[in-house]
Amino acid sequence: MSRRHHLLIALLLLILVPGVLSYMWRPQQTPAPTLPPHSYAKALRQAHDGLPGAARVLYQQLQRDDLQPIRRAALYAELPNYPSPQALKLARLDLEHDDPMVRRAAIASIRRLVPAAQRSLVLGPLLEDDEQSVRFAAVDALLGLDPDAIGLYFGPFQEALENYQQTLEQHQDDAKAQVHLAHLYMHEQAYEQANDALQRSLALAPEGLDALAAQVHLLEQQGQQDASRQVLAKALAIRPDSAFLQYQLGLWLTRHQQQEYALLALSRAVELEPDNSDYRYTLAVTLHQLDQVQAAQQQLETLLNHQPANRRARVLLIQYWKETGQLQNVQVLLAELEQQNPDDPALQQGL
Template sequence: MKKRWIYGVIIFLCLTSIGLAIDWWTALPEGEQATYVGRQTCFECHQQQAEEWKESDHDLAMNPATPKFVLGDFDNTELEHFGITSRMSREGDKYYVTTQGPDGEMSRFEVKYVIGVHPLQQYLAELERGKIQVLPVTWDTELKRWYYASPDEPFGPEDPLHWTGSAQNWNHMCAECHTTNWAKNYDIATDTHHYSFSEMRVSCEACHGPGSIHVKLANSHSLFWDRRYGYGLAKLKGEDATAQLESCAPCHSHRRHVSPGHTPLDRFHDHYALSLLEDHLYHPDGQIDEEVYVFGSFTQSKMYRKGVRCTDCHNPHSLKLKFEGNKLCTQCHLEAKYDVPGHHHHKVDSKGAACVECHMPTKTYMGVDPRRDHSLRIPRPDLSVKLGTPNACNQCHTKADETPQWAAKKVDEWYGPKRRDDPHYGEILAAGQAGNPDAERALIKLTREKEVGPIVRATAVSLLASRYDTPESRKVVERSLKSNEELVRMAALRGFEGWNPRSEAEASRVGKLLAEGLTDDSRGVRTEVARILSSLPIMPNTDSNRKALERALKDYKNNLLTDGDQSGSHMSLGILYANEGDLKKAEAEFRLAIKLAPAVAGARSNLAQLLEQQGRTQEAQELRSEEVELLARDARLLPDNALLQYRVGLLYYLLGREDEAASALEKACELEPQSADFRLMLTLLYEKQQKWEQALDSVKRLIQLQPENPTFRQIQMNLQQKANPQGK
């Protein structure tokens, strides 16, 4: 009897084990595609998370313009702005804004949607063919007033910055991050948006990914999640913080599109290219300047390198901070060491004693929206003295005698004059952006520095690639093509824009090196390699490489066509077709780019060059005459932009307006004295004008920039002969 019982238990355990093994082994078929199920399906099981999410900024990211959601005063209120008076009114449950329309006349527009809730709310109107625009008036939810988020004088309906222009187009600029499962669905032939989304708001599946597989698994009778698909959602809680950070990054970063269709199940760099620490986006030391959001800043921080993630500080559903005050920081940082006057040197419980005031200073965007810098940096007023950058100390200390020098001296008194990260990478990047020859060695060292974020290393590589044409820099750039960080590999590719091989051997070697990138595991790298290869006099050397190039170019074209409502996409397509030798398609794309954004400079220059190659000189000059007015306008608006001055100078030169060309090129060289391209063009112009003294002085400066460049020395010899033909 006892043996039977034992045998029974053994048989039961065996059958149970076999059943469990079969249950575990049984899985959904390969290739199962997850689809969106909507937040109500999620709420059925996740009620606590649903309650936290309701009324959050994600919940209120976008909603219909109904009395429930509209916060602004539409009781026939008015707001005047540079001679244009907008009137906000209401009829029943419908809201209207009367303002200057796309034709320059005053018109009434129905408010269709609202965006945001705190500290401001914006309003959307739908124009013809599915085009939705952000209306010019904004409601300040704190002070209960109407204001213009863009305070500058508008340039009129033809300008892209007008509320009816491309810069205020919701379909391209806003929708992806204010809806869930967004698709632009733009039809180029009819110039019509057939946009779609699963839900307004940033809902559950915007962060966790489409939920159909998860729901199917949750409703099954299995004891296990699926061995192929896990629990069917993005793994946001794993040991590696990457998945969670890259789930948030698409909407919380300054980036450009690489490929459409991103979900949190995908890698960030397969769909986006993160902007580097460019001087028009960030201050030289990496602090936020333009509206760059959070991710690029955070990747500079030590926290990022140590694996800290968004949900360590923020509740992922309510978005509220997990703790009030300094407790947010002392959950990791020792309170007895850091939350004391001996560290912060301010009165306890004062503003200066708050960790975030010193380590996460704010900058105000859209007039009323202060946002914290997430690079979590040590205050460095000494860099303000050296580089003119802002610092946390002088955000509060603003008296006449409380200068950056004063603040830097205080910091030295408290913590000593030495800094463990001197020279700060901001000093190195600033010198690199100026093209300072002495910065090259420091930039090379910075590319290997592990105590900075990957965005810093990538920016250093980018500067070496674009501004330092020396054997040492080329080695670093080529080595960086094999970096294990996508951002660094992408930056290195900038070194091959417009590159000309010096020999067949070099062309073959670099061609093979670039071809390796066609099979990179990052789509962003693959498509960028393909774009660059299309413009170079080298091609992949094997059938497999050629096929990889075709696939990558197809991806590149598909992405540009997805953003077919953008002039820039068609300009890029035109350049690609021109590189491929299809001049008819290239011309069509350039003309479409002009049609979509007639007030934007760029496409006319490309089309003029294309037409000139075909002998259509008169058409080319007419286009350049139109283009130069646009570029001159841009140069007046941004007088300190060296590249704009160079471009307008070059265009004046092509139009035969040499004195204007010289003035613009001189300004470009003054703004960016380390640019050999700018100085070379000015030198050649002086030569054409037979201004020998200026030409010889200019070529001397050119040789100082690149002493080993044989072309520059040949130009100098030619100029000396022309300036003194008798050898006197």
């Protein structure tokens, strides 16, 4: 090899080696932090089980912009157990989400997060949403409020309600749709139309429990107390082991100031369906009304043992413990609540 070639090789090495070494020694850029694939499932489980830090991870997931709509909507089923200004802010942002499923889920969550008197201010604009199903979800969330509570949105509410009724009238072969239609008519005290809808539902599904419950309420609203009781009695004679019907009987008796008898029906409902949180919560409230405070506390404790995230039961049990002066138990429940959600309004208000 000639001297010239040696010089060329040496020159190339002088040029290339520093560049290679510089590349090798260059500090590697730290990739942008990403959430592990399992973080969504982990956060959802943490919120559902009421574990420490549940609110924080739930909020973090709702701040993501890469979740599929169905996953995002599932988060809103858990959010009402973790109220805070941040929770409401996140839910309000998703009232403008591109996917109607997410908007409907946010509406359902806000329905439980916001007091009735303030609900129309948040959800009123959704009565004029471009998507029909979202407008109907807003109607459902505002149903039961009086005109004063609906306020400036009463006009859009009435328009959406009428459209809702017209749409459900077109589904007379759907038993559930007809029950829902009956509730819409009952809101307006349109009792004849409500009864027609329920009769259509019962013709399609004679043993439909939701239709039977709605029929009881419809008769009560018209002052037909004996007839409403007979509907329940007839249904229970056929299905005495129906937890739902026992629960409805308990509610009926409570509405008619017969708590002692309601207690029997509610206890039977819990016995038949022990994992139903609504049944057990209502039983606890009824026990407390009858001055059976210790028994009421035990029912709420059982509920929380199975559903630690159930904020409604936790807050009520704190109140019951306070009434009996058992402050150590109060502190335990408050500490657990703070671990779940340090921004919970109950903590901020010094419950």
